[in-house]
Amino acid sequence: MPRAAREDVAEIQAETLTSTLDRGVMGSCYEVEYLDLPLATAHRLETLGMTPGTIVEVLNNKSAGTVIVRLRETRYALGRGITSGIHVRSVARAGGAS
């Protein structure tokens, strides 16, 4: 495989592993890596338990990036302005708690 193609594949794989929550797939679980959001919004999310290492499950995702997640046994609807700033890593484990 040519080097450029290998790099593309690696990039795609990396993207599927590490992404933002607005790209979350319905029914999948993700581990929160970090929040890239305005300070007040980030702290608000953290007080709800969206801390690094927490597992969130995407229950629904509109095409615009507004998602419903299960976070620490509670459901939240989060707008795209928030989900696009939540960096996550795909995890295989099913379940909502960290």
Added chain:
Amino acid sequence: MSSCHDCGPAPTPSPLTPLTRTGHPAEHHDRPLRVGFVGNPNCGKTTLFNAYTGANLKVANWPGVTVERKVGHTTFSGRDIELVDLPGTYSLTCYTMEEQVTRDYVLSDDVDVIIDVVDASSLEHNLYLTIQLLELGKPVVVALNMMDVVRRRGMEVDTHRLPEMLGCPVVPVSARRREGLGPLMHAVMHHAGHARPDQIVHSHHAERGLSAKHRRYAMVYSEGLEEKIDEVAGLFAGGYPNVANPRYHAIKLLEADDAISRRYPVAADDGRPLPVLERSYEDEFIRERYDFISEVVNEVVFNRDARAAATDAADRLLTDKVWSIPIFLGIMAVVFALTFTVGDLVKSLFDMGLEAFSDWASASLVAIGASDATVSLVVDGVITGCGTVITFLPNIFILFLALAFLEDSGYMSRVAYVMDGVMGRLGLSGRAFIPMILGFGCSVPAIMASRALESPSDRRRVMLVTPFMSCSARLPIYILFSGMFFGRMASLVAYSMYVIGIVVALLVLLVLRRVDVASERATGVCATPGQEDLLLIELPEYKMPDLRTVWIYVWEKVKDYLSRAGTVIFVASVVMWFVLNFGPAGYAQGDMAGSFGAMLGHWAVPVLAPAGLGYWQVALALIAGVSAKEVVVSSISVLFGVGAASSAEGMTQLAASLSSIGFGPANALALMVFCLLYVPCMATIATIRRESGSRRYTAFAVCFQLVVAWALALVTFQAFHAMGL
């Protein structure tokens, strides 16, 4: 047991009243014990408050319903207890006005014991606030609510281990079933004055040599943070010897809490800024609290993976990206169809009752020799005016019954998600749609619910358009005029008013958004910073509506409607009768054309004529309708002398009278559109003034709504008139 009153705006406080060392609250037996209900939104605080006080405060599972503190009273073991219901909050760091109300209260000296209401089915997420409350150093009792949900799901909570780990009493309760109320209040009485924690048994960070702290505090942080807390707390205690709990204040200072930092600046001994306070450690505090919470939950909650499968399944359909909006519109259509059809069936009985009562009152007054003017005042003024409004009660009842079922089922908070895409295009989050939905009931609480929005500019935009949503007071107008002029299409025409209200509100928001964007482009300055879609709302589990909660909601609305009929509408009917029966020449003997009312109506006719409303009677009814929208209907009844205007005969008679002055279907449509969009009532104007804090904004909102109403009524009338309607 009990009474309850609305405390109005938050206790003037003291944004931050210090936790003074003086006095011990529990020792003051000459005054009631003051107990505050604090907890996350939707954890059952208001239900618990209602259970103790016998109050009928509205309970809901979405933000913005309890926006003020409410005070009630009860007694226990002979001691008077003042109970305070507070808006829900997730933490003691404030992001909205309603959260500020709660924080101000718990930080003040106004509270002796805090009841932390915790949703046991979502313990992990509720304990964050619990830990912050424990850090306050005030007596805290945890009410472990919704244990019935825990059992139903097959989960278990160790209610013996939890108090050991938190160092405070934990009492299982079920607010809905009124279980555990006695033990909870017993714990409150017993714990009053016990600011120090009960015995704490856990091993959190014990290996780090912090065992002395573990005996005193439920939440002990890592060594690094504890060192910082000790350093700041020491300086704080020296600088503010009369303020209790230096540890709590040190933590808030290290979190760079705005209000605490401004009120209690702490510097080094030489007056220079403390290096340790140069950055915020809030992230670290939050993470360590959740580490501890995970430890607690792992020890006390069993079978945590049990979930509400029914809610997940329902959400897949109700929040589907394609079907969610059609389903929402369908549900609202069903609500209004029930309102018009079932409501009308019962209304006919009310109409017959009103006619019979009117005839009886007239005959009785004549029999006792009352003058013609007195008979006319009572029968044509009061009974016709108030009675006509009361005959619409069945429709109002059905409307609120349906809305109450939707609210208590958990669906309404989903609407924020469903509408988020649409609202996002208008520069708002879906959460802004919630006050608008509340507007279907009454504009006053709807405007107050805009407090749940974080941005002041968002609040003002939402306050501007919320009155465009059809409140229940407009319903009689739609039923009357669509019934008179549109026959079988009446329900459809009335429903279309609700849709027009939503569409106009969204269009106005769109225009405002465009203006903002154009202004940003022209000036290069972002006028609406952070206007990305920042929706953040908790979605409760779906459940069967609780009949008591539904009854409270419906009864309060019905009571409010009846009380308006007995007050505002009564006064308006009497005033209307006087201005129609008296003129410059005195008592007009039934000749309304020369009355003061006719003069006032004629004054507004030239302005309203292009919109098809150029009749002095209609103009007068619209002017009177500013006091309350139902007054439009009562005024029309009084003006045209139709006793039971909502009955089939009354409608025929009234339609004939209106037709005789040239008022047809196009005029009726224009009238309904005007009533939909012009200022709802004096109470709403006062609420806008209070919530915005600006007379200028209030004046703008009133003028804006009048102009929009006039313009849309003009377009409606001209369009349908041209079509020959």
